Amino acid sequence: MTDVTKNIQLSEEEFLLNMGPQHPSTHGVLRLVLKLRGEFIEDLTPHVGYLHRSIEKIAENRTYAQFMPFTDRIDYCASMPCNLAWALAVEKLAGIEVPPRAQYLRVLMTELNRIASHLIYLGVMSLDLGAFTPFLYTFREREWILDLFEMTCGQRLTYNYMRIGGVSRDLPPEFYQSCKNFTKVFLKKVDEYEALFTYNPIFLTRTKDIGILPIAVGLEYGASGPTIRGSGHNWDLRKVEPYSSYEKFDFNVPLGTKGDVWDRYMVRVQEMRESCKIINQALDGLPEGEIKAKVPGVFKPPAGEVISRIEAPRGEMGYYLVSDGSTKPYRVKIRTASYGNLQVLRYLSRGWKIADLVAIFGSLDVVLPEVDR
């Protein structure tokens, strides 16, 4: 790895600070080379790649079904959407029709996972701002979701739940009641988080008008998801390009106005409420029938290339898949939301203080394994 610090010119009053790879608020192993004047950030270079596991290359040596567990590891905070995007890519390539019940189950699981992921965001963001307690509150509720997942697919973090053509298991009988209870209790808990945070004066001074992202800049860098919706750009693939029967659900896309840290926080908080709505609809309108389409044991999709994309909790996530007609993919390219969102960091944090950098970085909700893959 080349030494990025070599090419940076420093004046008398400036100094370099290596923030990371091991640092409490880089959410994993991100290295930020900061050029500081006192506490002000003159410039910043994000340095990624410390968590590279060459998942894309691994895909070329696995069959389509075998690659599914690897997609779990792309974003461990939200594995279900990673599963879903892979399944969608392969189904699109092979032209497989997914049964309606499986589609609904997929929606149910991804939305539960979205809440779990946003809860991590909320906890970690508050931790970044120095408040320790909300972290444990959000993890308390996340625990419930993980229990629901465990009930369904036996796993708490890396689910491997989706299958090509459907899902691996149907819901257990006790799932319905437990999930209903969860959505009911959870809405009250969201109010509790908001009481702790949203209009807390210290929180407001730390987040309002900090790290403002104009829509144009965000789009140039490839930011997506709540990061760009916080600036007011109405782009949600669940609405724009519905997949897995999202068109049948009634929900709103929360938007921010200014694009500061507070807006990005607010968008996520409201998204949790919307996800609750979707979960309730999915539970009530769950169609009967098969949970998996018939897929041959030795699965050979036709040669060709497809792109799948979905709205993961952090933004647009998708796979570019090239097939040569054999049992293994010829090439897989993974597009992850965090990578695009991380690129905005340099633009956002120039001129701010270290404390703001932590808040801005927290608000982008970057998960490092997703950046490095």
Added chain:
Amino acid sequence: MLELTGIIQWVGGIVTSISNSLGLPQIIIDIILILLIAVAIFAFLMLMALYLIWMERKVSGHIQDRLGPMMTGWHGWAQTIADALKLLQKEDIIVANADRKVHYWAPIVVFTACFAVYAVIPFGKGMLAADVNIGILYILSITTFTTLSLLMAGWASNNKYALLGGMRSASQIISYEVPLTLSILGVVMMAGTLSMGKFVELQGPYIWKWYVWPQFIGFCIYLIASTAELNRTPFDLPEAEQELVAGFNIEYSGMKFAMFFLAEFLNMFTVGAVTTTLFLGGWNPPLPALAFIPSWVWFLGKSLFIVFVIMWFKWTYPRLRVDHLLSFAWKVLLPISFINIILTAIGITIF
């Protein structure tokens, strides 16, 4: 009764009579007595620091919907002792390019300073080690040593995070020293003394005569400013874990780290004790009828309540940013404390 005054006099009497029978000069007897008192206070404070760390973990645990330490003894009471033993065994690492002498002295300075304060704190009836006539002034000047040691630690570690932490702590404590002193001034004006013993005497065992009521603004300012002096959330910028990793104490390990840690908790108790003495009637019970409870129990209870409030802050609020912190001190706290002084002056002239 359970008052400790009798015990102290009894021990003092024994020491004096033994020394007299040995024919020692008066000065040596005095030195022995002072050393005995110092050792007693030291022992009490070490136990108090250990207890406070346990209390912090319990308080944070219950605020966060969990139990805190439970395994070591009853509700984990021996947890801190176990931790201290572990820290004692640890290797004392001094980084290669550190300023060795300064690095070595920084924790000692902070530790000494926070013990020296207790010479003038009235723990209970007749339990004041030295009733200096400028007690509160002495406390204010001694507690400022903390800044010096944090700056020493930050500078000597030769670490950029530590340096930023040290600088932050210096600017923060210098700013908050001003409203802190001014908030005490109100009480001093009302009491017309600087002696800690006198403050307690003047307030007496009547809850309505305590200075917290006429000096409520001063009380609030003192609590806020001293939280800032303690470097605790929402003012814990010098050691902001998420920004500066651990700030000034990043390069400290083993017992030196533990000394910073213990000093932080003892300073917290100092704030509780000073607040109690200045505003909450010291060791006096709220009503004369409640005097059957020993005075030191009242003192500890009130001090620990203040400590609990400071802990409560920590586990509720996010952290401020450094410029907000400073502007809050200069633009909000300072004018209010000036207004408080003017109001107090008017009040004193009228009544």
